Amino acid sequence: xxxxxxxxxxxxxxxxxxxxxxxxxxxxxxxxxxxxxxxxxxxxxxxxxxxxxxxxxxxxxxxxxxxxxxxxxxxxxxxxxxxxxxxxxxxxxxxxxxxxxxxxxxxxxxxxxxxxxxxxxxxxxxxxxxxxxxxxxxxxxxxxxxxxxxxxxxxxxxxxxxxxxxxxxxxxxxx
Numbered sequence: 001x002x003x004x005x006x007x008x009x010x011x012x013x014x015x016x017x018x019x020x021x022x023x024x025x026x027x028x029x030x031x032x033x034x035x036x037x038x039x040x041x042x043x044x045x046x047x048x049x050x051x052x053x054x055x056x057x058x059x060x061x062x063x064x065x066x067x068x069x070x071x072x073x074x075x076x077x078x079x080x081x082x083x084x085x086x087x088x089x090x091x092x093x094x095x096x097x098x099x100x101x102x103x104x105x106x107x108x109x110x111x112x113x114x115x116x117x118x119x120x121x122x123x124x125x126x127x128x129x130x131x132x133x134x135x136x137x138x139x140x141x142x143x144x145x146x147x148x149x150x151x152x153x154x155x156x157x158x159x160x161x162x163x164x165x166x167x168x169x170x171x172x173x174x175x
Contacts, residue, residue: 002043003036003037003039005040006035006036006037006040007032009050009053009169010032010035010036010062014061015028015061016060016061016062018063018064018065019062019063019064019065024064027064027104028064030105031062031067031104031109032062034105034106034109035062035084035104035109037106037109037110038106038109038110038112038113039052039053041110041114042113042114042117043117047167048117048120048121050166050167051120051140051163052085052113052116052117054159054163055085055116055141055159056085057162058155059084059085060084060085062084063084064104066084067083067084067103067104067108068102068103069103082098082101082102082112083101083108083109083111083112084112085113085115087101087119090115097111101115120140120144123139123140123143123144123149124136124139124140126143127139127149129149137164138156138157138160141156141159141160142156
């Protein structure tokens with residue numbers, strides 16, 4: 001049920017311009033299904049699932065090309081990030097873990113979602129003073145962008161607005 005709700009949200013989002021060609025329709029559908037299952041499996045709450053979807057959409061627009069690791073020189077933090085959620089390599093990642101973030105099938109998308117969920121949980125802990133306010137999501141996005149809990153960056157407001165809009169869908173997390 002959760003994966004179906006995530007899929008409904010994902011397929012309601014604008015498709016990245018490069019992925020709109022008819023020849024990419026099947027690959028996009030397969031990516032959307034795999035991504036939805038990966039997000040559902042990595043999520044323990046509606047907030048986490050919504051945060052993961054919002055993060056992936058803002059970071060890559062769920063691009064098939066970027067998911068496949070085919071980043072242009074200026075993309076993917078100039079080669080330092082991988083996957084739909086643009087994971088940066090952490091000290092605890094093996095080479096296999098790092099390489100496992102590339103792809104548009106379930107396994108790499110699930111690895112990316114688990115990694116991002118871990119980072120989101122850590123950001124929420126670091127920004128827990130904002131938990132009682134409306135700014136906790138802004139704090140998490142700022143933390144993920146390397147700006148601390150209260151730092152601003154260009155798309156923070158839009159990310160928070162999208163997160164709140166998607167989270168507010170009445171059918172979003174119903175079993």
